[in-house]
Amino acid sequence: MRPSRRPPIFIQLSLLIIAVLLEITANFFANDESAPLTAGIRGAAGPVLIILLVVLIVGNGLVLWWEAPRSPRPAWRADRSPYPGLSAFTEQDASVFFGREEQVTELVRRLHELGVEGADRFVCVTGASGSGKSSLVHAGVVPRLRGGRWQVLPAVTPAGEPLGGLADLAVTLGAADRASALREVRTRPDGLARQVAAWRARTGHRRGRVLLTLDQLEELVTLSSAAEQAAFLGQVAALLEADRRVWVVATIRVEFLADMLAGSHPELFANPVALGTMRPADLVAVVEQPAQLAGMRFEDGLVDQIVADTATPDALPLLAYLLQELYLAAGPGRVATRQAYQALGGVAGALGRQADVVLAEVRRDSSTDDVLATLLRLVAMDGVEPTRRRVPLRELSAEQRRVIDVFTDARLLTTDVLDSEPRVQVAHEALFRRWAPLRQQVQARAEQLRRRTELERWAADWVHAGRSGDYLLTGDRLALASQWLEAMEPAGQDSPTARALVDASRSRDTAFLHRVSETIGRFALGNVDRFPELAVLLTSAALRECPPTPVARRALMAALAFSHTEAVLTGHTDAVRGVAWSPDGAHVATGSRDGTARIWHADTGTVVRVLRGHSGMVEAVDWSPDARRLATASRDGTVRVWDAATGATIAVLPCGEVTRGGRMVTGRLAPGRVEPGPDGAGVGHHDLAAHCPSGWPRG
Known part of the structure; x- marks a missing residue:
């Protein structure tokens, strides 16, 4: 970026160039005395140069006045405190702004x-x-x-x-x-x-x-x-x-x-x-100059002690609050004493002491947790450091308003009007940075405050967009926002705008799921005679995942009437990858992604055995010809042979090819051997006699 140019510089340079040209012209004509013009120029050169010099000096003064115009310091009004405390100086405080x-x-x-x-x-x-x-x-x-x-x-x-x-x-x-x-x-x-x-x-x-x-x-x-x-x-x-x-x-x-x-x-x-931070001499001016205007003076050595105690970079707001309290304690025309300074707690302790006094007063009618929860509503968190947050007074309950009023009377909070609505905020961020009870609450609930700040940002986007449906939450964001809001409610940290956003998002989500349920119900009713099992599955999912609708219920009842389903086997916690009927028709075996196989009673649908041992998902199951043994193939690279009656493991066969390419095993169990499936991607040939002396019982 090019540096800025000042408008008077052009004037200075122009005058300087004119003066130089005039001097050159005068010297030229000084060597030629024959022309009448020469005498005139030689006579006028001196006065003109003097005039140009005066113009340059005056112009330089105008430049300085233009760049930094001086205006008298406004007079201090005796009806105002010379120290504004935690509030920032305003234009009305210009008379007492020093340093x-x-x-x-x-x-x-x-x-x-x-x-x-x-x-x-x-x-x-x-x-x-x-x-x-x-x-x-x-x-x-x-x-x-x-x-x-x-x-x-x-x-x-x-x-x-x-x-x-x-x-x-x-x-x-x-x-x-x-x-x-x-x-x-x-x-x-x-x-x-x-x-x-x-x-x-x-x-x-x-x-x-x-x-x-x-x-x-x-x-x-x-x-x-x-x-x-x-x-x-x-x-x-x-x-x-x-x-x-x-x-x-x-x-x-x-x-x-x-x-x-x-x-x-x-x-x-x-x-x-x-x-940056203020120098000691500037801090002395901050302390003494406003006091002189108000007719207050400090006990000998007190100003030096105050300046020495204001050593940390973040101590300036604490100093401002202390000076205000000293002035209110001493009054105009009086002396601020070392005893009063120490009674207030010094620079570091004045704000905390005042907050402690206010907390003790409020605690007569409210618990400490309720008071701190109310003050936490005035804190936002974006990143690492907390910042102040303006809260509309209408969002606060009567109990919270009472707490706010007491802290406002103590000059720790301030109220103003924004968009024609009264709002409250901390007078300075030092309140939640230096007062231990509130600082500890901020640190303990930092993550919750970050979530509230993010949620309120989403809500603000929605409000500023005219509550457009395009800004409503869906899917994971809606689920996340609902979780955050539910966690904030017990602590009293939720806000009406965030609640309105989540409620509106839920309403739209519910309406969408309602339409989905009705669509599935109508489809199932129209196809129940051709696809009864599919209709059962679809309507069951609709009633489970969506708000129940009459059409979905009717469709399920109709599908059950047409369905040939005799039992639904439930128990696996993940998808079922393989199913096999026992040769005698008495049992059904299933293998699942949950790493287990199960043996079910075919008539009752109850679980007879749960076979655990694989460390990966079970891809396939198969029975021996006499239904006394069951083999399961898993992505852990093994085939296990089980006793169907006891659920005991008979053999574990290492077969690394089981997981190759993610293909499902479709092999058959022959007497004494495990043979590959039709696609040649089985588990290899194993002689079971090597693992179990009797081999497969021959039927």
């Missing part, structure tokens, strides 16, 4: 570069969870740009419906209604670009710079399908290509950046801005 001045300046500089390609005007801010990506953009960058010549559009968060977020933005820009806006971004690749162009025409901002913020893009990976992700990024890319006065700033957790680089628009994420 990231260098990163803000760098981002503002990049946003003032002229990007020829659309990807040049897409700035991705990435970092670990809790590094302050959203705060940097909303409280640092946006106020600086809004104070200049920029039009800042409302931020878009993908959540569970990324195209719905773009539709909401379109409504804010003046679209007629959300439904039509959503239809446009779903059906037209340039739907968002058209909405922005229409907004420019209505408001008169035809040439002004516009900033669009995309927050928490990791939700494109954790809560959306690949198709939704591609459609969302496609709309953004089309907007950047269509309007060269639009810039986009996006935030994404660093572990999901690889997913974006492997996705449909990797060019957008090729040059991210990495947000």
